[in-house]
Amino acid sequence: MDDPDAALLARIAVGDTRAFDRLVSRHIDRIVAFAQRMLGSREDAEDVAQEVFLKAWQWAGRWRPGQARFATWLHTVALNACRQRWRRFTPQTDELSAHLVSPLPQPDDALDADMQAARVRQALAALPERQRAAMVLSHYQGMSNIESAEILDVSVEAVESLLGRARRSLRQRLLAEHQTLSKCER
Amino acid sequence: MSMNPPDYRPDPDDPDKVLDQLLESYRVEPASAALRARIRGQIRPGWRHALHELVQALGGWRVLAPALAFSLCLGVVMPLLAPAGTASTALSSDSLSLWELGQLSENTEFAL
Numbered sequence: 001m002d003d004p005d006a007a008l009l010a011r012i013a014v015g016d017t018r019a020f021d022r023l024v025s026r027h028i029d030r031i032v033a034f035a036q037r038m039l040g041s042r043e044d045a046e047d048v049a050q051e052v053f054l055k056a057w058q059w060a061g062r063w064r065p066g067q068a069r070f071a072t073w074l075h076t077v078a079l080n081a082c083r084q085r086w087r088r089f090t091p092q093t094d095e096l097s098a099h100l101v102s103p104l105p106q107p108d109d110a111l112d113a114d115m116q117a118a119r120v121r122q123a124l125a126a127l128p129e130r131q132r133a134a135m136v137l138s139h140y141q142g143m144s145n146i147e148s149a150e151i152l153d154v155s156v157e158a159v160e161s162l163l164g165r166a167r168r169s170l171r172q173r174l175l176a177e178h179q180t181l182s183k184c185e186r
Numbered sequence: 187m188s189m190n191p192p193d194y195r196p197d198p199d200d201p202d203k204v205l206d207q208l209l210e211s212y213r214v215e216p217a218s219a220a221l222r223a224r225i226r227g228q229i230r231p232g233w234r235h236a237l238h239e240l241v242q243a244l245g246g247w248r249v250l251a252p253a254l255a256f257s258l259c260l261g262v263v264m265p266l267l268a269p270a271g272t273a274s275t276a277l278s279s280d281s282l283s284l285w286e287l288g289q290l291s292e293n294t295e296f297a298l
Contacts, residue, residue, distance in 0.1 A: 015235030017226075024225055032221070033214040046221050053225045113211055120212035139209055171201050174208050 005070035012060035020060075024053055027071065030141060031078050037136045038082045040125045048081040068150060075141065076151045079133060086129065123173045131166035134159055 005026070011019035031052055035045035055077050063070070124132055133152055137143040138159075145163075149156045244250050 014238045015231050016238060017231055020229060024222060028217040032217045036214050049221065050225055054228055057229045116208060116211040120209055171205050175201055175204060
């Protein structure tokens with residue numbers, strides 16, 4: 001398995017901070033996005049990203065190329081950090097999102113997009129943890145089902161099942177609202 | 187991560203495609219410079235980094251490793267190649283005293 005991060009990790013293992021900067025630049029946006037969609041909070045997502053990259057720095061010397069892609073390992077660490085946060089804190093429903101979800105259609109396009117994003121965020125937050133993780137990994141992070149299975153520590157069939165249930169729940173929740181809004185707009 | 191082209195319009199009768207488009211509306215801001223600085227600030231380079239920098243300053247491992255290997259070989263081979271008379275004698279481990287070693291005890295001028 002040819003990992004594009006293997007050379008950087010070998011340099012990080014001997015304490016090369018420039019290699020670490022490059023590794024962070026390469027992955028940080030995806031890790032923050034993953035954590036934010038999992039936790040629903042930007043602040044928590046940034047804390048998770050900080051924790052994940054500190055672990056990457058500490059563990060680079062023990063990294064063995066060929067076992068798994070480094071990006072997969074990073075997502076596994078990020079998911080575990082998110083789970084620890086769930087155990088410590090109850091996820092909060094975003095008050096702003098709740099406020100933005102209004103049954104009245106708004107003329108402003110930007111506001112409309114914000115409302116739609118808030119609805120998606122709420123629908124994702126309402127999913128059970130593993131369904132949400134499978135959905136975020138597959139849809140937003142572009143992970144294959146094999147990689148998602150590795151991160152979630154389940155079989156590929158279980159990932160397919162989680163995705164099927166997640167999409168069904170999201171369809172029920174989001175499409176009903178979408179159709180109601182579409183009718184209102186007409 | 188959508189595979190759809192930018193001008194993609196979902197089929198209104200296909201709920202999966204409409205769902206994909208709705209999910210795409212949830213975008214996340216890229217990481218801020220402050221977060222990158224925070225991450226950079228928490229790492230401690232330590233002795234590994236200092237050693238790495240020293241090795242780099244001395245020309246990197248490609249120069250340093252053969253030089254170290256050569257000096258090690260030299261240290262092993264040189265005593266073997268040197269004539270027996272020139273071999274060094276460790277005074278502390280030797281049974282001869284300094285007087286005997288210098289053959290001073292046989293010299294009447296120095297006789298006690």
